[in-house]
Amino acid sequence: MLDANEERMRLKALRDLKIMDSDPDLHLDAVCRMAANLFDAPMAAVQLVDENRVWLKAKVGIEIDSLARQGAFCDLTIRGAGNTPLIIGDLARDARSARSPFVTGEPHARFYAGIPLALRSGLNLGTFCVMDRKPRTDLPPGAIRQLQDLALIVEAHLRLYETRRASEVESGQRCAAEHALRASEQRFRLLAETTTDVIIWSDMDTTRRYVSPSVRTVLGYDPDALIGTKPLDFVHPDDVDAFRRVLDDLTGGRIDQASTCQRYRCKDGRWLPMEVSQSLARDPVTQRPTGYVTSLRDITERKAVEDALRVSEERLALALSSGSDGLWDWSVPTGEVELSEHWAAMLDYDASEIRHHIKSWNALIHPDDAERSRRAMLDHFEGRTPTFACEYRLRAKQGHYIWLLARGKVVSRDASGAPLRVVGTHFDITQRKRDEQRIAHLALHDPLTDLPNRTLFWERLDRALRDAARNGTRFAVLACDLDRFKQVNDTLGHLAGDRLLRCIAERLQAAVRDGDTVARLGGDEFAVVLGPITHPGDASHLAARVIEAVNRPVDLGGHRVSVGASIGIALCSGGLDGNELFRRSDVALYKAKAAGRNTYRFHDSPMQAQGDSGASRDSGAPGNAGNTLERDMRAAMKRGGFLLHYQPIVDLATGSITGFEALMRWQHPLKGAIPPSAFIPIAEETGLIISLGAWALKEACHKAASWPEPLKIAVNVSAIQFQQISMEETVAHALAQSGLAPHRLELEITETILMQDAEAVGASIRRLRAQGVRIALDDFGTGYSSLSYLHRFSFDTVKIDRSFVAGMTNPRTAAIVRAIVTLAGNLGARITAEGVETPEQRDFVRAEGCTEVQGYLFSPPLPPHDVLKLIRDGRSLVPG
Numbered sequence: 001m002l003d004a005n006e007e008r009m010r011l012k013a014l015r016d017l018k019i020m021d022s023d024p025d026l027h028l029d030a031v032c033r034m035a036a037n038l039f040d041a042p043m044a045a046v047q048l049v050d051e052n053r054v055w056l057k058a059k060v061g062i063e064i065d066s067l068a069r070q071g072a073f074c075d076l077t078i079r080g081a082g083n084t085p086l087i088i089g090d091l092a093r094d095a096r097s098a099r100s101p102f103v104t105g106e107p108h109a110r111f112y113a114g115i116p117l118a119l120r121s122g123l124n125l126g127t128f129c130v131m132d133r134k135p136r137t138d139l140p141p142g143a144i145r146q147l148q149d150l151a152l153i154v155e156a157h158l159r160l161y162e163t164r165r166a167s168e169v170e171s172g173q174r175c176a177a178e179h180a181l182r183a184s185e186q187r188f189r190l191l192a193e194t195t196t197d198v199i200i201w202s203d204m205d206t207t208r209r210y211v212s213p214s215v216r217t218v219l220g221y222d223p224d225a226l227i228g229t230k231p232l233d234f235v236h237p238d239d240v241d242a243f244r245r246v247l248d249d250l251t252g253g254r255i256d257q258a259s260t261c262q263r264y265r266c267k268d269g270r271w272l273p274m275e276v277s278q279s280l281a282r283d284p285v286t287q288r289p290t291g292y293v294t295s296l297r298d299i300t301e302r303k304a305v306e307d308a309l310r311v312s313e314e315r316l317a318l319a320l321s322s323g324s325d326g327l328w329d330w331s332v333p334t335g336e337v338e339l340s341e342h343w344a345a346m347l348d349y350d351a352s353e354i355r356h357h358i359k360s361w362n363a364l365i366h367p368d369d370a371e372r373s374r375r376a377m378l379d380h381f382e383g384r385t386p387t388f389a390c391e392y393r394l395r396a397k398q399g400h401y402i403w404l405l406a407r408g409k410v411v412s413r414d415a416s417g418a419p420l421r422v423v424g425t426h427f428d429i430t431q432r433k434r435d436e437q438r439i440a441h442l443a444l445h446d447p448l449t450d451l452p453n454r455t456l457f458w459e460r461l462d463r464a465l466r467d468a469a470r471n472g473t474r475f476a477v478l479a480c481d482l483d484r485f486k487q488v489n490d491t492l493g494h495l496a497g498d499r500l501l502r503c504i505a506e507r508l509q510a511a512v513r514d515g516d517t518v519a520r521l522g523g524d525e526f527a528v529v530l531g532p533i534t535h536p537g538d539a540s541h542l543a544a545r546v547i548e549a550v551n552r553p554v555d556l557g558g559h560r561v562s563v564g565a566s567i568g569i570a571l572c573s574g575g576l577d578g579n580e581l582f583r584r585s586d587v588a589l590y591k592a593k594a595a596g597r598n599t600y601r602f603h604d605s606p607m608q609a610q611g612d613s614g615a616s617r618d619s620g621a622p623g624n625a626g627n628t629l630e631r632d633m634r635a636a637m638k639r640g641g642f643l644l645h646y647q648p649i650v651d652l653a654t655g656s657i658t659g660f661e662a663l664m665r666w667q668h669p670l671k672g673a674i675p676p677s678a679f680i681p682i683a684e685e686t687g688l689i690i691s692l693g694a695w696a697l698k699e700a701c702h703k704a705a706s707w708p709e710p711l712k713i714a715v716n717v718s719a720i721q722f723q724q725i726s727m728e729e730t731v732a733h734a735l736a737q738s739g740l741a742p743h744r745l746e747l748e749i750t751e752t753i754l755m756q757d758a759e760a761v762g763a764s765i766r767r768l769r770a771q772g773v774r775i776a777l778d779d780f781g782t783g784y785s786s787l788s789y790l791h792r793f794s795f796d797t798v799k800i801d802r803s804f805v806a807g808m809t810n811p812r813t814a815a816i817v818r819a820i821v822t823l824a825g826n827l828g829a830r831i832t833a834e835g836v837e838t839p840e841q842r843d844f845v846r847a848e849g850c851t852e853v854q855g856y857l858f859s860p861p862l863p864p865h866d867v868l869k870l871i872r873d874g875r876s877l878v879p880g
Contacts, residue, residue: 010078010123011051017125017162020048020055027157028058031128035150036060039143041130043107046117046154047074048126057126062107071100077114078124083148086127087113090135102131111136113144115151119162128154156305163302170197171259171277198296204251204289206230218298220267231294236263236271246278253289256280261299273303326426328408330358332419337361346404346428348397366393366401373406380410381419388424403433446520448498449505457519460529461578468531468572475531475572476539479585480508480546482524483564483597486687488556496556500563507549512542527585536571536602543567543600551598564598571602593684630682632668637691642666644699645861648870649714649832649854652846657871659712659746661854662700663861664692684718693721694730701738701745703864707871714746714776717753728767735771742772746797750778765793776832780820798824800850802835808844821849 014020032044043061047054054074055066069075076096077086091097091110102109114129128151139147198218201210207230211223235243239262249255258278263271277295282288311329326343330336335358344354347364354360365373369392380388388408393401408424444456452460464475482504489497501524508518508526517529530542550565568589570581588603595601636642646660666674683689697715704713721727735742747768753761765775776797800820807813821831833845836855845853862870 006123010125013119013123014048014050014125017119017158017165019057019158019161020050022057025058025157028154029060031150031153031157032058032060035128035130035147038146038150039113039130039139041111041132043109043131043133044129045131046126046128047114048117049074049078054126061131064106067101071097073097073100073102073109073112073114073129074127077127077129078116080116080124082116082118082122082124083151085113085115085139085144085147087138087144089137092135107131108133110134113139113147115148117151117155117158119155119159125158156308160302160305163305167275167297198294200226200231200294200296201291202231202294203291206232206247206251209291215296218296219264219272234265236265239263243276250278250280250292251289253280256282264296273299275299275302326404326428328361328424328426330408330422330424332422335359343426346396346402346426347394353397364394366395369393377408380408388422391429402428402430405429449502449520451505451509451526452517452519454519454521457517457521457527457529458578460517460519461582464529464531465572465576465578465581471532473532474534475529476533476536477570477572477581477585478528478530478539478543478546478600479568479570479582479589480526480528481566481589481593482526482550483566485524485563486690488561488563490690492556492559492561496559499556500554500561503554504550504563507552508546511545511549527582531572536569539569539571540600540602543569547598547600566592566597567600568592569600569602594681629674629679630688633666633679633683633688636666636668637688637695641669642692642695643863644696644703645863646703646713646867647854647861648859649712649852650858652842652851652853657711658852659714659744660704660867661714661748661861662696662703662716664696665861680718689718689721693718694734697730698734698737701734701740703867704744705738705740706868709741710744711871712744712746712774713740714748716748716778727764728771731768731773732771735773743774746774746776748776748778748799762793769794769796779834780824795824795827795829797830797832797852799832799834800845802855805833805835805841805845805855808841814844814848817845817848825849 028046032046035044045056045062046058048057049069053066053069054072056062080086088094088097089111091103091112097103109131111132112129114127116124117126117128118124196214198215199212200208202208207228208226211226213223215221215223232240232244243260243262246258246260250258260276262274262276264274266272275297278292280292281290283290326346327340328343329338337356337358339356373390373392376390377388379385391403391405393403395401405427406424408422410419411423412421413419444453446453468475488500505520512518512528519527521527530539533539546567547565550563553560553562566589568585570584570588572581584603588601591601592599643665644662645665646662648657649659649661651658664676666679668674683692700713700715769775774796776799777795778799779801780798800817804813804817824831830852831850832852833850834854836842836845836853836857838857842853842857
């Protein structure tokens with residue numbers, strides 16, 4: 001609280017200032033606008049407090065000109081210490097302000113932050129504040145400092161106002177003294193010799209006739225030494241012309257009074273800024289000029305205040321226009337740099353730790369950015385750019401670098417145009433740079449594995465082609481797909497699949513050399529740009545390393561899983577572009593998958609060309625037709641476009657049906673019936689066979705469950721399908737849902753399955769047979785080691801491939817069939833002959849000892865409703 005004496009002194013100082021109810025001040029209005037913009041506040045004001053009211057000297061966003069002092073925020077603020085802020089986050093909830101008219105009525109203020117305004121006496125005459133119509137949290141320290149800096153600018157204006165007011169008072173007194181001097185020389189001399197200003201009487205030719213003793217204190221001259229001299233001899237050369245014009249008007253009688261500012265030379269050679277007031281003296285009778293009186297006042301202090309105010313306004317204007325975090329002011333001739341406290345704080349330095357010189361600044365700039373920064377400043381100095389603007393790095397105290405955006409402008413030049421002073425700002429853009437770098441990285445890298453993505457892969461491939469053409473070197477492209485990855489995703493979920501992909505990505509990255517590129521193209525597809533190489537063996541060695549690395553088991557939250565890798569290799573040769581080279585690696589990848597997966601193959605151009613020329617458009621070979629068929633397959637799976645037909649399996653001895661083999665069919669809505677030979681390879685290539693095979697197993701078991709005992713159902717299992725993490729679980733699920741007895745299900749597997757991991761496959765077969773499921777070896781005799789499989793694995797049925805039945809007239813073929821029947825029979829397996837289409841073929845397989853047959857001689861594959869009719873008829877299917 002202000003005591004009565006302080007309040008009297010405060011009110012007297014306010015009255016002496018004669019500022020209440022004065023005209024608007026453009027400078028103070030500008031500061032209010034600046035504050036509103038800086039703090040994003042709708043209201044700002046300069047408020048002065050007298051006995052009963054608060055008067056708004058300057059304002060923005062407020063309609064009223066004054067309000068009652070009682071309960072006003074301004075009255076609360078001036079009770080605090082000088083430059084100490086008062087911040088009320090929610091005026092409506094604060095007991096001190098809740099009933100204020102500013103809160104209950106217009107402008108409905110809810111937030112207030114004010115700084116006391118004081119003159120040299122230290123008495124608070126009012127406040128500078130910002131207000132908002134909605135509550136806010138407390139201002140951060142940096143914002144409070146900015147509000148205090150703006151308040152200092154307002155105080156500087158008020159103090160300048162105080163100085164001018166005092167000058168006006170003293171000027172009036174001086175005029176009165178001059179009138180008195182005309183009446184009495186004694187009174188004139190008495191006044192002149194007692195004032196601190198220098199009083200001079202001059203003739204109309206400007207010759208000095210009297211100089212007051214105070215000239216000794218102000219300018220250092222003896223008064224008598226100046227008698228007979230003229231003022232223009234003591235004025236700074238740059239000020240002479242303007243002052244001569246004023247003297248000519250005064251001595252010519254065109255004006256009676258003049259007030260100017262000039263620099264006067266002191267006796268010791270210094271130049272002192274002086275306020276010069278001159279009044280013409282006239283003869284009381286004739287009114288003719290008789291001379292003039294000059295008053296010289298030292299305005300060094302006032303000039304310093306004005307200069308400081310101007311500099312502050314320049315700094316503030318630049319800060320507000322640039323949104324800066326740090327300010328700097330550079331004297332180019334001396335190299336001295338004034339830095340704001342926040343400038344040093346951005347670099348983790350105390351202000352005292354940085355020498356305020358341009359050399360210290362330049363020493364902190366990153367070496368890679370120094371020349372660019374110097375060139376940008378030189379361009380501005382020489383007028384090629386309107387402002388200096390440059391992004392560069394500065395070294396912080398701990399040794400790391402932060403990115404800054406520096407802006408600046410030359411604000412003064414010498415007569416030749418050379419820069420004298422540059423004022424500017426620094427803004428910390430480190431986070432923005434990090435965000436830009438992260439965005440650029442994400443644009444070229446896979447977000448899951450952080451490997452190069454498809455875009456960066458093609459950039460690296462194009463660069464490898466250019467380097468190879470320029471340097472005469474070779475390189476290779478490897479296309480890599482993971483085997484059995486989809487099973488992990490389907491069984492353990494996508495999160496486990498993501499962890500697996502990250503692990504595989506790390507292994508691939510570790511397997512290649514520095515300078516090679518490993519990219520993830522999408523899903524479980526990866527690619528490698530390997531180069532340069534000296535021999536194709538370099539590529540095969542890398543492929544072997546990759547396969548070995550991928551094959552190592554991975555622990556996914558307690559589930560130990562293993563996947564494989566199929567790799568296609570294309571070697572760079574002259575004339576190939578990137579698209580063709582990658583297409584070749586993709587073709588080679590297809591060959592690796594056809595060879596049983598978990599292996600690699602090189603592209604063979606002549607053989608591939610031959611294969612391409614002989615393939616039908618739906619053969620499953622890679623290309624646009626295959627891609628179209630894949631899309632159609634996916635659509636058919638979604639709408640249930642696939643179905644199963646069932647071909648009878650017949651006992652040769654009795655002619656009765658022992659079961660049916662489930663065969664997949666696809667009726668394309670536009671292309672008609674698509675043969676399995678066309679779509680099954682594509683399903684295996686794309687991984688669709690997993691879902692398609694699971695559906696076929698489930699559907700076949702469901703249909704067979706409605707047939708009478710002991711009819712069995714035989715379902716083909718692809719090599720891809722058999723690589724699932726748990727084929728046994730898939731089978732058990734299908735049996736449980738359908739209610740089919742396990743012994744009525746027979747899984748037909750091919751030698752391709754047996755060529756994978758013999759130990760793992762054998763264990764899986766044993767577990768399936770332990771459930772009661774029967775196992776048949778399909779297409780027997782077409783592989784490389786068929787006879788050995790009969791010894792290593794236990795089969796319930798061996799199916800002789802149709803190629804042996806068709807070639808029965810060849811004695812060697814007949815001998816092979818005879819050997820197969822004998823060996824399989826001795827091992828306890830039934831022997832089924834496939835593809836029997838003529839009575840001669842039926843008789844041949846019967847004579848050779850086959851126990852079962854199937855083929856078009858007996859029945860084509862039938863839709864489900866015809867199967868039921870055939871079973872009800874119960875007729876023998878073995879003619880003759």
